[in-house]
Amino acid sequence: MALLCCRAILRFSSRSYHYYRIKDLSPDNCKPGNKVNVKGWVKSIRNMKGNLFVDINDGSGPQNFQLVINKEKAIDTAYGCSVDACGVLVASPKNQLELHVDTLTEVGKCPLTEGYPFYPKKSYPPEYIRNHLHLRSRVNSMASTFRVRHEATRAFNEYLQRGGFVQIHTPVLTSNDCEGAGEAFLVKPLNEQLLKGMAKENVPLEHAYFDRATFLTVSGQLHLEAMAHGLDKVYTFGPTFRAENCKSNIHLSEFYMLELEEAFMGTLDELTHRVEDMLKSVTKSVIDRSAADLSVVRKSNSQDGGGQLEDCFRWIDKPFPRLTYDEAMHILQANEAKLKSPVRREEGINKEQELFLVEHCQSPVFVCLWPKAIKSFYMRENAQNPSLVDALDLLVPHVGELVGGSVREDSYDRLRRKLPNADVLQWYLELRKFGSVTTAGFGMGFERYLAWLLNVHNVKDVIPFPRWAHNCVM
Numbered sequence: 001m002a003l004l005c006c007r008a009i010l011r012f013s014s015r016s017y018h019y020y021r022i023k024d025l026s027p028d029n030c031k032p033g034n035k036v037n038v039k040g041w042v043k044s045i046r047n048m049k050g051n052l053f054v055d056i057n058d059g060s061g062p063q064n065f066q067l068v069i070n071k072e073k074a075i076d077t078a079y080g081c082s083v084d085a086c087g088v089l090v091a092s093p094k095n096q097l098e099l100h101v102d103t104l105t106e107v108g109k110c111p112l113t114e115g116y117p118f119y120p121k122k123s124y125p126p127e128y129i130r131n132h133l134h135l136r137s138r139v140n141s142m143a144s145t146f147r148v149r150h151e152a153t154r155a156f157n158e159y160l161q162r163g164g165f166v167q168i169h170t171p172v173l174t175s176n177d178c179e180g181a182g183e184a185f186l187v188k189p190l191n192e193q194l195l196k197g198m199a200k201e202n203v204p205l206e207h208a209y210f211d212r213a214t215f216l217t218v219s220g221q222l223h224l225e226a227m228a229h230g231l232d233k234v235y236t237f238g239p240t241f242r243a244e245n246c247k248s249n250i251h252l253s254e255f256y257m258l259e260l261e262e263a264f265m266g267t268l269d270e271l272t273h274r275v276e277d278m279l280k281s282v283t284k285s286v287i288d289r290s291a292a293d294l295s296v297v298r299k300s301n302s303q304d305g306g307g308q309l310e311d312c313f314r315w316i317d318k319p320f321p322r323l324t325y326d327e328a329m330h331i332l333q334a335n336e337a338k339l340k341s342p343v344r345r346e347e348g349i350n351k352e353q354e355l356f357l358v359e360h361c362q363s364p365v366f367v368c369l370w371p372k373a374i375k376s377f378y379m380r381e382n383a384q385n386p387s388l389v390d391a392l393d394l395l396v397p398h399v400g401e402l403v404g405g406s407v408r409e410d411s412y413d414r415l416r417r418k419l420p421n422a423d424v425l426q427w428y429l430e431l432r433k434f435g436s437v438t439t440a441g442f443g444m445g446f447e448r449y450l451a452w453l454l455n456v457h458n459v460k461d462v463i464p465f466p467r468w469a470h471n472c473v474m
Contacts, residue, residue, distance in 0.1 A: 017086040023061035025089075025097055034089045036099060038065060039107070041082050041138060044120055056083060059137070062144050062296045066098040075101065079120045080110030080138075123300075126461045133465055133474055141300040144293035145462055148286065149450055151293075153237070155285040156258055159278055160235050165260065168227050170220030170236040175212050176424060183242045184215035212424075216241035219443060221378070222428055224261035225408060228439045229431050235260045237446075245469050249458040250351070250399055250448060254467040261441035266407060268390050271440045272322060272366050275394055275403050279364075280316050283453065287313060297454045312455075315363055320394070322366045328357055335360070348374050349393075354400035364396040377418040379406040380438075392442070398452050399459075405442025412436075 017037035020030065030036065040058035050071055055064035067085055069075050077083055087101040110116055117132045118124065118139060129136045136142045160167070177184045188206045189195055198208045207213050220236040227234045240257040265271065287294065291309055298312065323331070332343040332353050341352050349357070349367065357365055369382060370391045379389035394403035409415045412432040419425055450462040460466035465474055 021060040022056070022058045022063065022065045025065060027097070030089060030097070032089050032091045032097070035086070036089050037084070037086045038067075038099060039082070039084045040065070042077055042079050042110075043140075045077065045079060052077075054083075056085070057140075057143075059143055061147070062140065062292045066092070066096075067101050067104070068098055069101045069104065073101070075104045077104060077106055078110060078112075080112065080116055080118075082107040082110075126458060130460060130466070137464075141297050142461075144296040145450075145454060145456070146464060147293050148290045148297065148454060149462060151290045152282065152286050152446075152450060152453070155282040155289075156237065156278075158285070159281050160260070163233065165233040165235045166227070166231050168220070168224060168231075168234045168236050170217065170223040170238070170259075172217050172239065173214055174217045174223075175210070175214055176222060176428075177215055177218060183244055184218050185241050185243050187214045187216060218242055219257065220259050221261070221441065221443065222425075224259055224441060225378075225428070225431060225439055228261040228263045228441075229435065229437065232263045233261075247468060248351075249460075250445075250451070252447060252459055252463065252466055252468055253472075255459070255463065256446035257443050258446055259441065259443040261439055263437045263439050265440040266410075266438040267440075268368050268392055268407060271405055271407065271442065272320075272368070272392060275366075275392075275405065275442060275444075276320050279394075279449075283313065283316060286453065294454065297456065301455045301457060318363060320364050320366055321361045322368055323357070323361075324369045325367055325371065325388070326369075328367045331357060331360055345371070346374065351400040354393075354395045355397070358395050358397050358400075364394060364402075366392050366394055368392045375406070377415070377420060378408055380409045381411075381414060396452050398455065399448045402448050402452065403442050403444045405440065407438065407440040410436060410438045 017035045019037040022038060022040060025036070025038070038056065038058065040056035042054055043057050043064050044055045046053040052069040052071060054067040054069060054077060056067060057064045067087070068090070083104055084107055085099060085101050085104040087099040089097050090100050092098050112119060117135060124139070129139055129142065137146060157167070173187060186206070189209050195205050195208045199205055200208065200211060203211050217240055219240060220238070224234050224236060235258065237258045238256065239254055241254050243253065244251055260274070262274070287309060294309060328349065329343065329345050332339065332349070335356065336343050339352060339356060341350055343353065357367070368391070369388045372381060372387055372389045375389050375391050379391045382388040382390050389406060391406035392404070393401050396402045409418070410432060412429065415432055416422060416429055419429065422429065447459040447462050450456065451459050454462065456462050460468065
């Protein structure tokens with residue numbers, strides 16, 4: 001779009017104009033005749049007879065706000081630039097507030113011909129937008145995504161605070177690989193001379209700073225268990241790191257994890273209730289606060305327009321089914337002809353099979369009581385069948401596994417036999433020795449929750465600055 005030229009830019013004083021964010025320009029806060037100052041980015045320009053109609057957005061919400069500029073004022077503006085406008089509010093023929101501009105200042109130009117990647121009235125695939133991370137908050141659907149992310153973060157924190165949980169800032173640097181899968185990033189100083197100056201006998205040079213191997217955290221769970229043994233209900237909500245050579249649409253090298261731990265909780269029934277209640281309560285809150293943004297994103301990611309929100313979230317009012325691992329295996333084996341991948345009990349349930357179970361149940365579904373051989377050392381052996389552990393996965397549409405959790409092993413002797421490295425985790429054993437209680441907890445990938453909520457097909461598009469193998473831009 002060519003730059004709209006002008007003969008002069010008017011000077012003005014904004015002292016007599018009251019500044020509003022666009023989301024606050026409602027009949028409850030202001031009325032026609034009010035003198036108002038607004039700021040934002042130009043989203044579209046329409047040239048009509050004696051007026052220019054300019055839509056701007058300041059990032060406060062999904063709705064644009066219309067400026068009406070009399071051409072006689074010869075005011076200069078163009079798509080993509082940032083502006084500061086003052087004028088008088090007027091009710092449009094459709095009874096919507098618009099600003100009849102007295103003065104407008106172009107704060108920052110946006111020369112489209114010099115490399116700006118987004119043109120007006122064009123849509124772009126996620127892969128293209130992802131190549132311009134520094135500018136993608138200017139894309140309407142991405143701005144809505146990040147506002148929903150903010151509201152979901154707020155809603156999870158509010159739910160847990162109401163429930164009496166204490167937030168714990170678990171360490172990003174840790175000496176334990178909680179999952180034991182070898183997917184941790186090793187941390188060491190870049191300065192090799194520093195390492196040589198700190199080196200001790202029998203300590204490898206790359207471990208010299210901390211005198212032991214140190215990693216970026218793959219989970220805060222073990223630290224939460226320590227805190228739960230004195231604080232009862234605890235949670236952490238922060239960045240987590242996995243070194244996986246994987247480009248799938250549900251994996252990232254850096255992502256956010258919500259993890260909970262509750263002392264004096266000893267059954268899977270209690271744990272499934274906690275997970276289900278949290279997800280339903282939080283999702284209701286996000287819908288109440290962010291319905292417009294949710295609709296924008298779901299519409300942009302759906303061929304059918306995304307549907308009505310009440311139709312997309314009917315699961316909120318229905319109980320989630322509970323399957324045992326054996327029951328899930330029976331369903332999959334009975335329908336193996338419909339699956340591309342073979343069903344093997346000893347290998348667990350892959351994503352295709354997870355999504356099949358969700359479709360079969362027509363609902364998010366818990367899979368409980370897993371084989372001990374394919375689950376982690378910290379999960380409690382089932383009292384009725386020691387070959388199983390008291391563990392759960394919650395499977396949901398679109399992403400498959402959303403939540404993984406368990407009752408924690410509370411027997412000192414059993415845990416000692418199962419620990420992969422009893423020396424490094426001696427402190428973890430001692431939790432079962434001094435005033436021990438049974439605890440239970442779970443972890444939820446926050447980006448997976450958002451992808452499910454928003455019907456986004458790749459978790460790279462629900463985090464502001466995604467990192468994955470061979471990609472760490474900015």
